[in-house]
Each structure stands twice: as C-alpha cells, then as structure tokens.
Amino acid sequence: MTDYARTATRRATHPRFFTLVDPHNRLPADERDRRAYYAMKAENARRNYRRWKGRQQRAEGQTHAAA
Incomplete structure (x- = not known):
C-alpha cells in the first residue's frame, strides 16, 4: 500500500492549490x-x-496511444 505521507508533493501544500x-x-x-x-x-x-484516457481511446478504437 502507498505511504501517502511520504508521497505528498510540494504542490499539494501550496496555498493556492490548497483552496482549489x-x-x-x-x-x-x-x-x-x-x-x-x-x-x-x-x-x-x-x-x-x-481511466478516462483508456475509455476515450477505446471509443476511438485505438489502444495504447502515447499519453
């Protein structure tokens, strides 16, 4: 399982991102x-x-397109 406390990014604690x-x-x-x-x-x-990207690609009939 992921250790969330260690994987938090700097951006996550930014005050502007905080309210967002x-x-x-x-x-x-x-x-x-x-x-x-x-x-x-x-x-x-x-x-x-x-998840969304996979659905979108399946809808377009393509698989494993570049991100």
Whole structure:
C-alpha cells in the first residue's frame, strides 16, 4: 500500500492549490495527515485520468496511444 505521507508533493501544500482542491477546508490537524490527504487526492486524480484516457481511446478504437 502507498505511504501517502511520504508521497505528498510540494504542490499539494501550496496555498493556492490548497483552496482549489479543498474548498470546504476539511483538513486533518496534523501536518503529516494533511500531506497524506493531498497525496491521496493526487493519486485518485491520476487514476481517474488514466481511466478516462483508456475509455476515450477505446471509443476511438485505438489502444495504447502515447499519453
């Protein structure tokens, strides 16, 4: 399983990105938890993008196109 606290990116803690991602400010109190939370969101976003990309390519009848 991914160690989210260690995989969090610098961008995830940027204040501008902060409001963009989490408009309701539902945040864990601890800094490590906060980093883990954003790393988890980033991972989900990547997975959803790959999922969408695969669907799009299948719809166009192509497989394994360049990202």
